[in-house]
Amino acid sequence: MPVPFETLIPYVIITAMFGVTGAGLSGIRHYAGGGKKHRWSLDTWDRQMMDRDRRLTGVLRGQTDNAIAPPGFEVNQPWRGEKRFS
Structure with missing residues (x-):
């Protein structure tokens, strides 16, 4: 006995939504990574270098090959100064 096509419509919709969601997440990751592949298993060193690249x-x-940092980079540091108790 054949299956009526109306019973397959929800499965097609669900499968299409999984495809749309996967493509959307892939596009967001691609856009957020600056057009580069997503990075996995980042350690502390990688995070520090990515933060330095973001500040540069x-x-x-993003990465740069300039040997001299742009103006203002010397005061653009990730360390926050502590407030003294005086």
Whole structure:
């Protein structure tokens, strides 16, 4: 006995929504990574270097080959000064 096509419509919709969601998440990751592949298993060193690159270029995954840092980078540091108890 054949299956009526109306019973398959929800399965097609669910499968299509999984595909749309996967493509959307892939696009968001691609856009957030500056057009580069997603990075996995980042350690402390990688995070520090990515933060330094973000402060140098303004983009998290951006890199520069300039030997001299741009003006203002010497005061652009991730360390926050503590408030003294005086």
